[in-house]
Amino acid sequence: MPKTPQAIRGTQDIFGADAEAFAFVVETFERVRRLYRFRRAEMPVFEKTEVFARSIGETTDIVSKEMYSFEDRGGESLTLRPEFTAGIARAFLSNGWQQHAPLKLATHGPLFRYERPQKGRYRQFHQIDAEIIGAAEPQADVELLAMADQLLKELGIEGVTLHLNTLGDGDSREAWRAALVEHFRAVKDELSEDSQERLEKNPLRILDSKDRRDRQFVADAPKIDQFLSDDARAFFDAVTAGLDAAGVKWTRAESLVRGLDYYRHTAFEFIPDEGSEAAGRLGSQSTILGGGRYDGLMESLGGAPTPAVGWAAGIERLAMLVGEKIEPMTDAIVVVENDEKLAEAVKMVAAMRKAHFSAELFAAGSPRKRFDKAKKLPSHALVSFTVTEGGSPVRIMGNGSERATAVENFVLSI
RNA sequence: GCGAUCGUAGCUCAGUUGGUUAGAGCGCCGGUUUGUGGUACCGGAGGUCGGGGGUUCGAGACCCCUCGAUCGCCCCA
The missing domain is CATH 3.30.930.10 (Bira Bifunctional Protein; Domain 2)
Structure with missing residues (x-):
């Protein structure tokens, strides 16, 4: 491999x-x-x-x-x-x-x-x-x-x-910069190694140095306000x-x-x-x-x-x-426990999505385990094509939400 | 560029001062149970312990190198 x-x-x-x-x-x-x-x-x-x-x-x-x-x-x-x-x-x-x-x-x-x-x-x-x-x-x-x-x-x-x-x-900034260089140059040997280098390359950056040795000199450094x-x-x-x-x-x-x-x-x-x-x-x-x-x-x-x-x-x-953002709950999970109903289930899922319900189809793996797996995912409603003899071949289970009721009504209407 | 810590299963992690055949949970796959809101039972697959070298009778563990990750320094447009 x-x-x-x-x-x-x-x-x-x-x-x-x-x-x-x-x-x-x-x-x-x-x-x-x-x-x-x-x-x-x-x-x-x-x-x-x-x-x-x-x-x-x-x-x-x-x-x-x-x-x-x-x-x-x-x-x-x-x-x-x-x-x-x-x-x-x-x-x-x-x-x-x-x-x-x-x-x-x-x-x-x-x-x-x-x-x-x-x-x-x-x-x-x-x-x-x-x-x-x-x-x-x-x-x-x-x-x-x-x-x-x-x-x-x-x-x-x-x-x-x-x-x-x-x-x-521009003029304010240049005057301030020059004053800062003068201020820090006077105490150059007491600055951190990094700030000694900054003095040449980028003196303004000494102002937000994290090094304790620099902090004391930052406190009484010239302020921009004096040069505005x-x-x-x-x-x-x-x-x-x-x-x-x-x-x-x-x-x-x-x-x-x-x-x-x-x-x-x-x-x-x-x-x-x-x-x-x-x-x-x-x-x-x-x-x-x-x-x-x-x-x-x-x-x-x-x-x-x-x-x-x-x-x-x-x-x-x-x-x-921004904190935990969980994926939005699925409106409906359609479980095919009886493979003979697969086509019906595919049709139902397609209809749901066209009606703007988010829907997921569970039709793979061991048919007996599909329902248990579907239960683990958060959804408003579970729709199952069961193997039960007699009665309705489709069972709907909602979580009581408005969305669940909407799904139930939709399934009953088709 | 510099420093510290860390690399074991798909994921999260155990693994005693170096000592038999490498462990758990979750996940995955299969079976049993049967049935309604995450929680049942049984089984299975899956690891050259990041890679290479060394020390040793013996290395997942110790040493060196290397790759990678994490966190920090520098820098920060």
Whole structure:
């Protein structure tokens, strides 16, 4: 016998209760995005590598080590999409979607990152994603966040808080960054090894270091608020005022940053509260939904400057938080205990399904055991073609529900 | 890339300081009972103990390598 091939590392086969929870997340997202009038878009799962390399920054670790890239037969470098935003931006530019601006888009599907798998992190994973493109006003941020907030509520996820920060405009952000570098450089030798390296590569990231040695210096690090321009401050105030008006609870997170340089103004993550059940279920992967405003992205792909704001959330992580979703109960199970009645039973099952009853046929294996097996599955009604002499050859047993009565009436009517 | 823990039947797991022929439950298949909401009885199939090497009279167990999984670090678009 040939050996069964193994699944690719970091991929998963989702089934049963997990698959039901996954579907529940996607269905809820689809329902909520319609309420907010976000339009569906589908993009290819792979693009020319430059689409991601140029938007993310050629030199980052992400591009060099953490993307699924390969050459096609023509020698062109392609990459499985590691995120939605770059592909959406490319589609926006190549299809002239400027004509629809401001454009509210929603999508979901698989993404790929070449990373070491751990709890809540896979190499192929799935996200839901929402973007508002071509809207510079803070109201766009508010609407996007209100949708995220409502989505989480409709998923029944509790104990999660919106952590909100501003990175200011370009000038604010640069001034802040410079001040941070100066602050941390003064105490460089006392920082963790990782943060000493971050000081050169990505100083903002020191702010959310988990290392105790760094924490003390993070506490009295310069705050973005000291560097905000008047415009940037007004923008952030408008966002927070809008969230209050929309009834979205939030908390200020001064050290929340984004890894990439193109982010401006609003940055946010929905994070489980410390000690909550949600936090426990997610392990060290705490962010369940994150995003922000990005202004330089379209230009990096050769487009006109276009303000945009968006978020994405991992479907698997959300599915871990929505609780057990059992498969819906079958309306009717039809058991063929007498094989001579098989054709009749097949006819009945077909009629049931056409009448929009969910129905399952049990006609395989030992006829004597079919009834016992059918009993083990949850159903509103059991319909059996029996072997009993005399009386009705069909027996119906309901569980007393409305649905069971409907099935009984339907069977009697045919 | 680094670290810790773990790989025994389709699934969940036992398996004593290394000692006969490898165990249970569930599931699956068959038979008996007969009959109405998950719960009866009997039997059966199914394992190169992740893979390779080593130590030993003897390895599922100990050592090395390797593959895989899980959790964490780094990173987090």
